[in-house]
Amino acid sequence: MQFRKSWIMTLALTSVLALSACGSNNGGNNAPANAGGNNAAATNAPTETSSGSDLSGSILASGSTALQPLVEQVAEKFMDKNAGVDIQVQGGGSGTGLTQVAEKQVDIGNSDVFAEEKLKGDDAEKAAALVDHQVAVVAIAAVAHKDAGVDGLTKQQLVDIFSGKVTNWKEVGGADQKIQIINRPGSSGTRATFENFALGTKTEDLQGSIQEDSSGTVKKMIGETPGAIGYLALSYLDDSVKTLSYDGVEPSVDNVISGKYPVWAYQHMYTNGEPNETVKAFLDYIMTEEVQTADVVELGYIPALNMQVARDVEGNVTKK
Amino acid sequence: MKSKKSRLEKHHIEDLVGRSYMAFCVLLLIVIIISMVYFVASKGLSTFITGGVSVGEFFFGTKWAPEADTPSFGAFPFISGSFLVTLLAALIASPLSICAALFMTEIVPGWGKKLLQPVIELLAGIPSVVYGFIGLSVIVPFLRDTFPGQGIGVAAGALVLSVMILPTITSVAADALAALPQNLKESSFALGATRWQTISRVILPTTMPSIMTGVVLGMARAFGEALAVQMVIGNAPFVPKSLFESASTLTSVITLSMGNTTMGSSYNNALWSMALVLMLMTFAFVGLVRLLERRNKI
Amino acid sequence: MKPRTVDKIATSLIVFFALFIVAILVGLLGYILFRGLSHISWDFLTSAPQKIRAGGGVGPQLFNSLFLLVLTLIITVPLGLGAGIFMAEYARPGKLTGFIRLIVEVLSSFPSIVVGLFGLLLIVNYFDLGFSMISGALALTVFNLPLMVRITEQAFRSVPKQQKEAGFALGLSKWKIVTTVLFPVALPTIITGTILSAGRVFGEAAALMFTAGMSSPRLDFTNWNPLSPSSPLNPFRPAETLAVHIWKVNSEGLAPDAVEIAAGASAVLVITVLLFNLGARFFGRFIYRKLTASKRMN
Numbered sequence: 001m002q003f004r005k006s007w008i009m010t011l012a013l014t015s016v017l018a019l020s021a022c023g024s025n026n027g028g029n030n031a032p033a034n035a036g037g038n039n040a041a042a043t044n045a046p047t048e049t050s051s052g053s054d055l056s057g058s059i060l061a062s063g064s065t066a067l068q069p070l071v072e073q074v075a076e077k078f079m080d081k082n083a084g085v086d087i088q089v090q091g092g093g094s095g096t097g098l099t100q101v102a103e104k105q106v107d108i109g110n111s112d113v114f115a116e117e118k119l120k121g122d123d124a125e126k127a128a129a130l131v132d133h134q135v136a137v138v139a140i141a142a143v144a145h146k147d148a149g150v151d152g153l154t155k156q157q158l159v160d161i162f163s164g165k166v167t168n169w170k171e172v173g174g175a176d177q178k179i180q181i182i183n184r185p186g187s188s189g190t191r192a193t194f195e196n197f198a199l200g201t202k203t204e205d206l207q208g209s210i211q212e213d214s215s216g217t218v219k220k221m222i223g224e225t226p227g228a229i230g231y232l233a234l235s236y237l238d239d240s241v242k243t244l245s246y247d248g249v250e251p252s253v254d255n256v257i258s259g260k261y262p263v264w265a266y267q268h269m270y271t272n273g274e275p276n277e278t279v280k281a282f283l284d285y286i287m288t289e290e291v292q293t294a295d296v297v298e299l300g301y302i303p304a305l306n307m308q309v310a311r312d313v314e315g316n317v318t319k320k
Numbered sequence: 321m322k323s324k325k326s327r328l329e330k331h332h333i334e335d336l337v338g339r340s341y342m343a344f345c346v347l348l349l350i351v352i353i354i355s356m357v358y359f360v361a362s363k364g365l366s367t368f369i370t371g372g373v374s375v376g377e378f379f380f381g382t383k384w385a386p387e388a389d390t391p392s393f394g395a396f397p398f399i400s401g402s403f404l405v406t407l408l409a410a411l412i413a414s415p416l417s418i419c420a421a422l423f424m425t426e427i428v429p430g431w432g433k434k435l436l437q438p439v440i441e442l443l444a445g446i447p448s449v450v451y452g453f454i455g456l457s458v459i460v461p462f463l464r465d466t467f468p469g470q471g472i473g474v475a476a477g478a479l480v481l482s483v484m485i486l487p488t489i490t491s492v493a494a495d496a497l498a499a500l501p502q503n504l505k506e507s508s509f510a511l512g513a514t515r516w517q518t519i520s521r522v523i524l525p526t527t528m529p530s531i532m533t534g535v536v537l538g539m540a541r542a543f544g545e546a547l548a549v550q551m552v553i554g555n556a557p558f559v560p561k562s563l564f565e566s567a568s569t570l571t572s573v574i575t576l577s578m579g580n581t582t583m584g585s586s587y588n589n590a591l592w593s594m595a596l597v598l599m600l601m602t603f604a605f606v607g608l609v610r611l612l613e614r615r616n617k618i
Numbered sequence: 619m620k621p622r623t624v625d626k627i628a629t630s631l632i633v634f635f636a637l638f639i640v641a642i643l644v645g646l647l648g649y650i651l652f653r654g655l656s657h658i659s660w661d662f663l664t665s666a667p668q669k670i671r672a673g674g675g676v677g678p679q680l681f682n683s684l685f686l687l688v689l690t691l692i693i694t695v696p697l698g699l700g701a702g703i704f705m706a707e708y709a710r711p712g713k714l715t716g717f718i719r720l721i722v723e724v725l726s727s728f729p730s731i732v733v734g735l736f737g738l739l740l741i742v743n744y745f746d747l748g749f750s751m752i753s754g755a756l757a758l759t760v761f762n763l764p765l766m767v768r769i770t771e772q773a774f775r776s777v778p779k780q781q782k783e784a785g786f787a788l789g790l791s792k793w794k795i796v797t798t799v800l801f802p803v804a805l806p807t808i809i810t811g812t813i814l815s816a817g818r819v820f821g822e823a824a825a826l827m828f829t830a831g832m833s834s835p836r837l838d839f840t841n842w843n844p845l846s847p848s849s850p851l852n853p854f855r856p857a858e859t860l861a862v863h864i865w866k867v868n869s870e871g872l873a874p875d876a877v878e879i880a881a882g883a884s885a886v887l888v889i890t891v892l893l894f895n896l897g898a899r900f901f902g903r904f905i906y907r908k909l910t911a912s913k914r915m916n
Contacts, residue, residue, distance in 0.1 A: 068832075069872065086848075204385060208556060212555065348697060353724065419635035422632050435640065515629060544730070547865060
């Protein structure tokens with residue numbers, strides 16, 4: 001990697017030289033490009049050494065866009081407390097985060113799903129090397145357009161709707177209105193969670209269903225489209241859509257914590273092997289009461305610390 | 321005081337430096353294109369080589385279920401979706417563009433050009449995310465209220481794309497019309513033909529190959545457009561049964577799933593195969609443009 | 619029907635469609651500005667975005683867009699000049715020149731999403747530059763470079779032959795003629811073209827989502843040390859541009875005023891592109907007048 005970086009730098013230098021050769025007057029702007037190169041080397045390689053209690057070094061995290069706001073906000077607080085530490089948080093999606101942490105391109109890979117679910121088959125070894133840190137929980141609720149006329153659905157009704165057996169709201173006790181499914185793409189972590197814990201089965205995509213990856217768009221569509229049904233993380237719920245209860249259980253934070261409401265998933269921060277001191281300090285900081293009760297709740301996640309139940313990769317739930 | 325000889329040498333050195341710098345720039349262009357083709361192809365072909373998906377299944381299979389227990393990678397819905405929205409967009413945009421070009425060059429050559437030229441440039445300058453944003457907040461609700469269906473779908477995608485490719489077709493068509501020899505028109509008028517007769521029997525037939533170049537360039541843009549289409553098309557991996565039904569394009573499925581899949585997984589590789597198809601289609605469009613240009617010269 | 623009636627109908631149809639296109643643009647701009655302008659304030663343009671609270675701005679995104687543009691131009695302009703001058707003045711008609719021309723054409727018609735994916739594979743992952751400003755700038759280079767080559771080539775070709783011949787008659791070397799005689803004459807055209815192409819870079823989103831990233835770390839606008847990770851000038855930090863921000867706010871935004879922010883940001887984006895267009899026209903005319911006037915005086 002170091003070699004490639006120096007190669008890039010040479011290229012950058014060449015173009016800078018070329019620039020001055022062309023007689024352009026951009027010298028002032030080039031300087032940062034040069035100087036930044038040295039800095040990147042420092043940024044991307046976390047320093048293993050640290051002196052006493054003063055943490056130093058840099059952390060690079062990437063992955064899930066759902067987890068990104070939380071990590072960004074906590075990173076800013078952490079940097080305020082530890083002046084020597086620099087944390088960069090990037091998005092890119094869970095797949096990208098897992099790929100990059102497995103390739104050691106980043107220190108932390110953020111993911112909505114267990115690494116084992118994404119890194120399958122030939123990549124299973126990679127997943128085994130990753131260490132899981134579950135920092136928060138996101139619960140997902142089924143939501144419908146306001147005029148659908150139902151307050152809740154049972155598991156079986158949801159399965160029937162998402163597998164296309166039921167196509168009109170009146171068949172599940174609602175208004176006489178055609179059901180429009182607003183699903184997520186097959187690669188989505190939110191869809192995996194919803195299928196695993198709400199439907200209990202994988203569903204096939206249906207002709208004519210709408211697929212959107214982003215929660216904002218899904219919410220907008222459900223709010224605007226008559227007869228629409230979809231699912232959203234609790235933090236996105238508001239008055240523009242109708243939140244449905246699941247088997248009679250309200251999707252509320254308390255019901256998730258107590259284990260009554262089953263449709264939830266961990267937000268994972270993976271490290272490749274055990275983290276170094278700086279990364280560990282950062283991960284520990286996220287799990288402190290201070291962050292879990294303030295930032296985590298404020299941004300609409302459910303604190304992992306409070307959970308009274310735990311769940312493993314296979315989906316087995318145990319009381320803590 | 322420098323001798324005349326050393327000044328000559330200085331010139332030679334300057335010349336040499338200049339030439340080698342230019343050679344470097346040109347070489348860089350070649351390196352970029354070769355590495356692009358190499359990297360995208362090596363990723364995209366792995367679906368067929370190591371993934372065990374047959375070329376036939378990929379191009380003609382209609383079942384797209386990469387996450388299923390027995391995954392299948394039929395990309396036909398995406399390929400057909402891309403072609404469908406592209407053709408529809410070209411069908412909507414071409415007549416409009418040709419009218420605009422005729423307006424600029426034949427009907428009111430003076431202020432027509434002064435009015436439309438900036439309009440076309442501005443339309444070309446509006447970023448594609450803004451087009452998507454407007455498509456989602458204006459076109460989709462309009463279609464939902466006017467036609468059966470949810471508003472989202474092939475028709476919405478084609479409408480957004482048609483506005484996006486208007487400038488491309490119009491400017492090429494206007495250039496073609498302006499380049500037409502004046503005496504051709506004059507002799508037609510001299511024969512007593514009306515303006516429309518001149519346009520429909522003389523001007524359009526002679527400039528058609530050049531105008532088609534513009535249409536193909538517009539289609540190339542529509543085929544590769546990602547964000548605006550993804551926002552309004554609905555993204556269901558099926559060949560749509562009506563124009564107002566949710567469908568997918570190659571670009572929309574790539575945008576939707578690339579970040580959520582891990583590099584090297586067969587799902588991810590299939591997306592790269594689609595990127596490869598996009599790349600090959602670019603070659604095809606450029607080839608088509610060349611063919612049209614050559615015909616135009618004869 | 620009489621030919622004259624047909625002519626009248628056809629003409630009015632053409633005029634109608636041409637004016638329809640003008641109406642589309644006016645509608646688009648009107649909609650964007652109407653929705654967005656009320657949200658734009660000094661505070662909106664300078665403050666940082668908020669995650670969940672209302673009242674966030676687009677300050678860092680606006681800065682990132684501009685800085686990314688500068689970076690891209692620093693890389694592309696010299697390279698584009700080199701290759702463009704080669705194509706205009708040095709290349710002899712032949713297979714190689716034809717091949718380079720083909721490369722330029724293909725590169726400029728690649729879909730931006732393919733360029734973005736290539737950037738993700740080669741620049742972000744393989745060269746290990748991560749999601750960063752510099753990765754974004756290099757990806758944008760891939761499709762801005764062919765534009766620059768074309769602009770330069772056309773600018774040099776439009777220089778009158780006599781100027782070059784006069785240079786040769788004075789016994790100047792070719793490189794000297796190119797740099798001291800042709801370049802100043804071609805410069806206004808090149809600058810105009812560059813500003814217009816800058817508009818495209820400014821609005822690009824699909825390629826940047828995969829290269830420059832979708833996050834904007836906290837920036838300290840008092841820290842101008844490019845080595846520092848919180849400095850706005852550090853090109854190795856991830857950078858969300860305005861266009862990407864519109865996409866993200868539209869799709870993932872948790873803030874209660876996400877729709878207004880998207881509308882406001884769209885308006886800012888469109889106004890900036892308008893400014894680029896007007897700037898290019900104004901600047902081109904200004905330089906042209908200055909150059910021609912100074913020549914008359916000598």
